[in-house]
Amino acid sequence: MKKGTIQKAGKWLLNALLPRACAHCGTDLHYLESAPLCPACAARLEPLPELVCAACGLPLPDGGATCRDCRGRGPGQLDLARSAFVFNPELRSLLHSFKYRAREDLAAWLGSEMARSFTRFPELADYSFAAAVPLHPARSRERGFNQAELLAAALAERANLFLLRGAARRRRNTPTQTALSRDKRRVNMAGAFEVADPALVQDRKILLIDDVATTLSTLDELAREFRKAGAKAVAAYTLAREP
Secondary structure: OOOOOOOOOHHHHHHHHHEOOOOOOOEEOOOOOOOOOOOOHHOOEEEOOOOOOOOOOOOOOOOOOOOOOOOOOOOOOOOOOEEEEEOOOHHHHHHHHHHHHOOHHHHHHHHHHHHHHHHHOOOHHHOOEEEEEOOOOHHHHHHHHOHHHHHHHHHHHHHHEEEEEOOOEEEEOOOOOOOHHHHHHHHOOOEEEOOOHHHHHEEEEEEEEEEOOOOOHHHHHHHHHHOOOOOOEEEEEEEEEEE
């Protein structure tokens, strides 16, 4: 029997024992389907559009160089931010399964999608060092893993980035940002991070990796600490961007 035939038979048997369903609509997945979404739901994933704010990466349906929040603002802690996808319902379901249903296996697929989109952003080409946004130890124990670390590891492997493990740590177990306004998010994140090993970040251009960017408060605060520790430049790349 040919190797390919044996592999297909193995996948069929595995699927028969542990059937898989689309993470968004619940449709049964074909045993040869590697994606965690059915073809219809996967087709509705929205790559970050061409028209985005040059600074924060927010989609700009009507064009322009920068969004209203970034227009006229002085240099921030982040040089720029980009994302692989717009945070739509299909991607929301995937991330919910990943973070809250212990689907660590999704990290490889999501990381590979981030790597595929990474080549769309030549402005990130100079950032060859990657660092994940750290979780507080209590939150990490509760969840069992840090989703940003898993995404960063999968992305770094596929995009030839040097992963700076343990470069930073979380000093405070901050409340969730979900229901907070932009200003309250900044206050919530103030002083939340510290650089654990300055030697890892000095004189380097570092790409911060996280799952979702909304107001960028978390990423901006971490970038602040990296710059204080001597980083030459800091940008951000996330799986999703809240429109």
